[in-house]
Amino acid sequence: MTKGSVSRGLIWVTAAVALLLSACGKDNPFLPEIREDNQVWIQSDGFNPRTLTVQAGTTVEWINKDSEVHLVDSGTPGKPTLLFTSKNIKPGESWSYTFNKAGTYPYYCGIHGRTGTIVVE
Ligand SMILES: [Cu+2]
16 A cells, blocks of 8 residues: 555545534434423424423423414413413424423413423422
8 A cells, every 4th residue: 555545545534534523413404303301392293292390490492393383371271370371483483481480380372272281390
């Protein structure tokens, strides 16, 4: 093996490693996005997860991953508690609420009636 072919080989290895590293990056569109611990994703089949447990003082973020507008209203369909209401969360938008007191907080989408629960420990 000549000196030239060794350095050419090194260039290829370096390029391959750089490509692999960039493919592992956060902006890689081929990697599935991972839901964070304090997030609820609003999906076409409802709230994901349906029940989320957090520590007191946590800000929960609802992210609309669906193609329709949704709401996050405290209480249950027909029995709102009026503790919080999100107003319209459009596709791609998010809304947050901070839970400071321990308890079980049911909520629902005022448009579609789908339900979820936040358990605060
Ligand atoms: Cu909805």
